[in-house]
Amino acid sequence: MLAVHFGAGNIGRGFIGSLLYQAGFQTCFVDVNSEIVNLLNEKQEYRVILADTSQEELLVKNVRAINSQSEPNKVVDAIAQADLVTTAVGPNILPFISGLIAEGLRKRVQSNDKPLNIIACENMIGGSTFLKEKVYEKVSEEERKLFDPCFGFPDAAVDRIVPNQTNEDKLMVRVEPFYEWAVDQTKIIGEKPRVTGITFVDDLKPYIERKLYTVNTGHAVAAYLGYYAGIKTINEVMEKHEMKTLVEKTLQETGLLLVQKYNFDMDTHKEYIVKILSRFSNPYISDEVIRVGRSPIRKLSPNDRLISPARQYVEVVKEQPIYLAKAIAAAFIYDYQGDEEAVELQNKIKSQGLEATIYEYTQLTKESALVDLIIHQFILLREFILD
Ligand SMILES: NC(=O)c1ccc[n+]([C@@H]2O[C@H](COP(=O)([O-])OP(=O)(O)OC[C@H]3O[C@@H](n4cnc5c(N)ncnc54)[C@H](O)[C@@H]3O)[C@@H](O)[C@H]2O)c1
Numbered sequence: 001m002l003a004v005h006f007g008a009g010n011i012g013r014g015f016i017g018s019l020l021y022q023a024g025f026q027t028c029f030v031d032v033n034s035e036i037v038n039l040l041n042e043k044q045e046y047r048v049i050l051a052d053t054s055q056e057e058l059l060v061k062n063v064r065a066i067n068s069q070s071e072p073n074k075v076v077d078a079i080a081q082a083d084l085v086t087t088a089v090g091p092n093i094l095p096f097i098s099g100l101i102a103e104g105l106r107k108r109v110q111s112n113d114k115p116l117n118i119i120a121c122e123n124m125i126g127g128s129t130f131l132k133e134k135v136y137e138k139v140s141e142e143e144r145k146l147f148d149p150c151f152g153f154p155d156a157a158v159d160r161i162v163p164n165q166t167n168e169d170k171l172m173v174r175v176e177p178f179y180e181w182a183v184d185q186t187k188i189i190g191e192k193p194r195v196t197g198i199t200f201v202d203d204l205k206p207y208i209e210r211k212l213y214t215v216n217t218g219h220a221v222a223a224y225l226g227y228y229a230g231i232k233t234i235n236e237v238m239e240k241h242e243m244k245t246l247v248e249k250t251l252q253e254t255g256l257l258l259v260q261k262y263n264f265d266m267d268t269h270k271e272y273i274v275k276i277l278s279r280f281s282n283p284y285i286s287d288e289v290i291r292v293g294r295s296p297i298r299k300l301s302p303n304d305r306l307i308s309p310a311r312q313y314v315e316v317v318k319e320q321p322i323y324l325a326k327a328i329a330a331a332f333i334y335d336y337q338g339d340e341e342a343v344e345l346q347n348k349i350k351s352q353g354l355e356a357t358i359y360e361y362t363q364l365t366k367e368s369a370l371v372d373l374i375i376h377q378f379i380l381l382r383e384f385i386l387d
């Protein structure tokens with residue numbers, strides 16, 4: 001069985017690649033990083049180490065890689081023969097890989113009538129659906145009709161903390177022991193991929209919202225407030241009582257929303273939050289706030305981990321989400337110069353002011369009480385910096 005996986009980065013190698021190997025797949029990674037591509041082809045295996053007391057090691061074998069920039073035709077051929085296609089490249093990159101996927105599917109319908117599922121394993125709601133839209137923009141109406149019965153794009157939620165890391169062995173990747181991979185089985189075409197570790201569900205929305213608005217919201221709060229306080233890593237943030245409290249208070253807000261919206265059991269959800277907080281404090285992982293806070297414009301977009309739960313909190317809980325507003329304000333203050341989106345955001349605030357910048361990136365409107373709340377929290381944080 002052949003899996004083609006786009007993105008041989010942290011989550012690609014550390015999570016998806018390791019589960020695919022354990023399920024008996026040969027994995028062909030597709031990436032633009034020639035160093036990683038060459039190493040994968042040279043070694044054909046890599047190590048995944050668990051970041052806990054056990055330091056357990058898994059040798060992931062049966063892997064190869066293609067550089068999609070220099071050998072796009074090989075990617076097309078691999079997709080034409082694959083049994084599964086997955087991605088972990090980042091939401092902003094999906095449009096850039098959609099052309100190659102379209103080419104691959106175009107070639108495949110001519111020679112291979114086996115159904116194929118393409119699963120985007122990205123931190124976003126509706127990632128595979130978005131990828132499908134981008135692929136379908138590149139093919140004709142006639143081809144879309146041919147593709148529909150053959151290719152599924154089931155959405156997914158993936159959870160495993162894999163920090164950026166520099167190891168002597170450049171292929172090795174250190175990962176937290178916890179993982180979760182939920183896939184919308186209603187959108188699968190043909191047989192479900194036989195991968196132990198995937199949970200197939202009929203309704204992905206509660207899974208993805210619970211994950212994104214707990215793990216990723218909590219992470220974003222820790223990253224932006226941590227950066228603001230001059231702290232380098234997430235576990236250092238969690239060691240500061242007042243910071244940890246801010247993360248907890250924010251997760252109480254998203255928790256209340258999730259419990260009311262999905263009828264989750266409150267005690268079970270509280271336990272889920274406790275588990276997430278303990279994952280953030282894992283002493284075996286050093287996860288920089290600049291990785292977790294990366295791409296603030298994406299993280300401030302309407303359907304992502306900050307604005308979406310804040311807007312829904314107002315609608316569902318009918319109160320003001322003070323702590324989410326504080327986290328959003330901290331994201332608008334985030335000015336790390338090594339992050340293109342942070343630089344763009346700060347330039348926008350300088351040139352057009354905070355209020356117009358909020359409207360532009362969050363798509364909140366003048367009618368939303370959230371805007372004043374965010375501005376208020378922004379001023380409080382700014383005054384604190386200037387003091
Ligand atoms: N790291 C985590 O803890 C984690 C956990 C769950 C989900 N995710 C999600 O997984 C995705 C990847 O995150 P990551 O942390 O592994 O990032 P990463 O930067 O480590 O990996 C991304 C990989 O994609 C490659 N890439 C970039 N452009 C490409 C292109 N055009 N074609 C093929 N490959 C390309 C990069 O070279 C890199 O190897 C993101 O959507 C992220 O939100 C990450």
Ligand SMILES: O=P(O)(O)OC[C@@H](O)[C@@H](O)[C@H](O)[C@H](O)CO
Binds near residue numbers: 295
């Ligand atoms: O990958 P991002 O930029 O969407 O979010 C950063 C982190 O919150 C994220 O990578 C988490 O580590 C991951 O989602 C845990 O499952």
